[in-house]
Amino acid sequence: MTIERFANLPAPPYYAVIFSSQRPADSDNDGYGPMAEYLDAKVRQQPGFLGVESTRDTEGFGITVAYFDSEEAIAAWRRDAEHATARERGRKAWYEHFELRIAKVERAYGKARQHGTDE
């Protein structure tokens, strides 16, 4: 089921790292895929990590939103050495452009059609 694409989060407040990025058109075999998968697995082990949602269209434009329980958890993930190395590589090669925004989630709503009610 596609339900696993959604982060299963506690009630707000919590924090969101909103990352939008444009991958180059000629981006096959540049090492991005394996590193992205590795970091996705690693961030899930990060203390304070709550969940992540991510998607990218056929034009290479993607949005990933990672959720954490505190700003401290975000700062700790930012200090992770492998994550820092990947960020540097991303800055130089993997992304034509990106935007990163840190936000405090104050309210949340959801809907699953299979249940027919708000969650």
Next chain:
Amino acid sequence: MTIERFANLPAPPYYAVIFSSQRPADSDNDGYGPMAEYLDAKVRQQPGFLGVESTRDTEGFGITVAYFDSEEAIAAWRRDAEHATARERGRKAWYEHFELRIAKVERAYGKARQHGTDE
């Protein structure tokens, strides 16, 4: 250029509406496309609207983040009659599942490779 996919935002603080959704696999010709385009054009006219970024992958999982200058602007957009009608239709038919989160953006960073510097 792909740069138009990114919202050109002022310095924080501002507000984000983070909408993640799963479209059904059998979703051709259900009226979603024209309504989504219409509402995208309309929200850009909304007072307090700052920008929007949106993407959806080939599995139908999408994330849209719309930015506004205040919670009042979000509330006003929520009261828009056509938007409300579309939300009801989305709830019943267009989405298998969705999650909506309202957040206050506190910090932001960006990078454009073509300029080689942070923005």
